Amino acid sequence: MFDLRELRRARSVAEAVQLLADHPEARLIAGGTDVLVKLRHFDGQFRHLVDIHNLPEIKFARLEGDRLMVGAGLTFAETIDSPLVKEYIPVLGEACATVAGPQIRNMGTVGGNIANGAVSADTAAPMLVLEPELLVSGPEGRRHLSIHGFHTGPGQVALKRGEVLFGFSFDLKKLAGLGACYYKYAMRSAMDIATIGCAAGVKMEGGVIKEARLALTVAAPTPIRCPGAEAAALGRPLNDETMKNILAALEGDIKPRTSWRATREFRVRIIKALAERMMRAAAERAAGRVQP
């Protein structure tokens, strides 16, 4: 039996916000694959829960004009299977496919993966590349947050107490022509946490890089974008010399640490290897994409 004191079911996002306001000690539970593990280990912070598991209101993927809206309640498996995700933001589905194993992917949610602030979250790097607006509902109404700066520290995010992350809004106009990919480096090919995760997004024009987005997980205290490396790529052809400059600049973007999973030095090597591979793979994908 889990060490729970209260479990309050919310039948809508509005009710979840209300329940969180009425019970400030309560936290959200969605897929449960993180929260229930914490409860199993008697983590006292999660004894009071507001339950949004399988809430239909936040299980959506739909087009609204030039935007693709993705519900925070979609499981990893549902995200992988979503035709709209496959068509417009395939990198997100590819990243979801690297999470844990099948059973966890049938329960854990994309929203939870971002909202729990994990430094190793597999969807964090592609999200940083795809730059969705985060749809948040709270006691003062709804607001949109940028994915940039959303992760504020290990396990920390910019959500205020009582706020619910209920979805992501992707600007498809800005994503047109962007080739993107993700690679998770871990000790095992399943049921493991990333030693380093790397996503890249590239737009090419006339043989040069028109836009570069490079994101990493476990390379700093939060998932990060790499502005130095991106600047070194801009306006250049993607050749060996440019790559050398990108990787040199990348050193200034990252702050990996030594943990039992890997040493700092090892992480730096993996980061550089992945950054190069992902930039090249993203550029290839961009070349294969038809400009609208």
Next chain:
Amino acid sequence: MTMVDLKLHVNGKDVETAADPRESLLEVLRGRLGLMGVKEGCGVGECGACNVLVDGLPVDSCLTLAVWADGKCVRTIEGEARPGGELSPTQRAYVEAGAVQCGFCTPGLVMTTSAFLERNQHRLNEITREEIKRAHAGHLCRCTGYEMIVEAVEQALGREVKGAGECRPAPSLAEKHLTNERR
């Protein structure tokens, strides 16, 4: 915590039971419904021993609150054999491939295999070894070294695959109870 009534559709039968909202689906299946084929291994979603199918999808029942299964169709190893005791194609394949040693991981694995075969029924000829491994990656087996398990799945691919029992939702009761609970 106040008990809640659950209506489940377990292995083809409607089942009503009272449960504590703090209980996992694993605890309700074993402790209240007596389905001892569901095993508890790690208790934190790493080993897959507790895997059951909820509305056809493999989930770790140790990381599923029992109330979440209210109104759902749950399949465990007990529902795998056909009425009369005839083994399912998956079970036969596991036996014939020698994919069982101590057997603790087997119920969870068999359920994953059955779900995998049902989901891919339209393309059984295209399934690769790599796909089989990926689909079963959420299970630990400390005896077999996995080779015989993959072989069992390959053997089962050659057989007709059918879901055990009909799956239909049961009306939900717990929803109401949980929402009204204010203590």
